[in-house]
Amino acid sequence: MGAVVDDGSRFEVVSREDFSEVTYLLEIRHPMMARAARPGQFVIVMAHARGERIPLTLADFDRAKGTVTLVVQAVGKTTRQMQQHCHVGTELYGLVGPLGVPSAIGSAKKVVCVGGGLGVAPIFPQARAHRASGAYVIGVVGFRSRSLMFWEERFRACCNELIVCTDDGSAGIKGFVTDGIRHALERHADVDEVVAIGPPVMMRACAEATRPRGIKTVVSLNPVMVDGTGMCGGCRVKIGGEVRFACVDGPDFDAHRVDFDDLMARLRRHAVAERAAAERWSETCRMQRPPEPPAEEPLPLPDPFEEVRGG
Ligand SMILES: Cc1cc2nc3c(=O)[nH]c(=O)nc-3n(C[C@H](O)[C@H](O)[C@H](O)COP(=O)(O)OP(=O)(O)OC[C@H]3O[C@@H](n4cnc5c(N)ncnc54)[C@H](O)[C@@H]3O)c2cc1C
Ligand code: FES
Structure with a gap:
């Protein structure tokens, strides 16, 4: 053979x-x-x-x-x-x-890397790369509660400082990642870049937290994508009033120029069809399984928009 x-x-x-x-x-x-x-x-x-x-x-x-x-x-x-x-x-x-365009690494000397909920995962390679480039890296990770936390040790290993935030105070400071950003900026007046990844509402809040100080802030946008190569136009986003395609021009963009209202409105556009597809699929799964005793409460699916910090 x-x-x-x-x-x-x-x-x-x-x-x-x-x-x-x-x-x-x-x-x-x-x-x-x-x-x-x-x-x-x-x-x-x-x-x-x-x-x-x-x-x-x-x-x-x-x-x-x-x-x-x-x-x-x-x-x-x-x-x-x-x-x-x-x-x-x-x-x-x-x-x-x-x-997509790789994140710009290497010019910042002191960076705050912010991940909210699921955004904690994609911010990790950026935090590691900023540290490897010689920058001082402050990690800010936010979850709803301790039980949803992941990768704390990974972040401790690659960041100079780590601020953990939880909505319920079960780990780290009680508060949102924006509270974590404020803590970091109070202690470090020389932060020259903030990078934030998470649900759109969280990224918008991070942009507003840094805007008054004029600190360069980068977010990774998540519009609906189909081909990922700039052909379908599905991932149109508005940046400083101009149209960009997140798949080829991003997904990283200057947070202070992003039209978050437009992004969120576009993301909600297919909500009815998406819910129907999920319900049809759940129904098919149920029909393929032997009957179960009735559950007390179905597990609520996370809403990628309502959550400030995901998880
Ligand atoms: C650049 C980028 C990176 C992403 N990285 C991650 C990641 O690392 N981990 C993760 O869990 N999710 C990530 N997402 C979001 C992920 O693509 C969606 O959660 C997924 O497509 C949902 O599909 P679904 O059928 O399970 O849910 P659906 O019910 O179809 O959709 C749920 C929600 O997900 C979003 N969504 C649906 N289809 C798409 C699509 N084709 N493109 C983008 N968003 C969509 C919409 O906001 C929708 O309301 C990323 C999105 C983008 C654009
Ligand atoms: S996903 Fe089609 S143009 Fe970006």
Whole structure:
């Protein structure tokens, strides 16, 4: 039998970790992508042949192991399907990337890297790269409560300082990531850049927290994407009154110039169809399972807009 040639086209899940009932990590074997990946970039995933294409940010990449890491929040049909089906040894049908303009690293001397809820994962490669470039890095990570926290040790290892914020005060300071930013800025008058990733409402609040001081602030935008190559126009965002395509011009943009109202209105546009797709899928799953005793309360899905900090 001839040798099996590894052409990198099998996107095997080599490890999985569940951080909470709705958040899970998938590490996927893709040596070529691991070599090419840069902080701030994303991929387009197709879980199966007839699956939707969804964009996910590279939360990590390991060139030596030849893997890339995605952290996913189950918010609708596709991310819930993946939560159910993507286990170690399974394969993704398609994985395209790395896409998007890599984050600008190297010019800032003191950086605050802010991640809210799920945004904690994609901010990690940026925090690590800023530190590697010689910058002093202050991490600010926010969750609703201690039980939803993940990667605290990773951040402690790569940041000079870490401020943990929880809505309920169960870990770190009680408050939002914007409180964490204010703490950092009170102690460090010489911060020259803030980078924030999380739900749009959180990123807008971060932009408003830094605007009065005129500190350069960068956010990673998450409009609906289809092709991820600048062809479909689905990911139009308004930056300083001008139209940009987040997939090829971003996803990083100057937070003080982003039209967040437009972003949020566009994200809500397909809400009815998305809810219907998730309900149809749930119904199909229920019909395929043997009958269960009635649950007390169905698990509420996270709303990517209402949450200030996600999780
Ligand atoms: C550049 C970028 C990076 C992202 N990184 C991550 C990540 O690392 N982890 C993560 O969990 N999520 C990430 N997202 C969001 C993720 O793509 C959506 O949660 C996912 O597509 C939802 O699909 P669904 O079928 O499960 O849910 P649906 O019910 O279809 O949608 C739920 C919500 O997700 C958003 N969404 C739906 N389809 C898309 C789409 N094609 N493109 C973008 N947003 C969509 C909409 O706001 C929608 O209201 C990212 C989005 C972008 C644009
Ligand atoms: S996703 Fe189609 S243009 Fe950006």
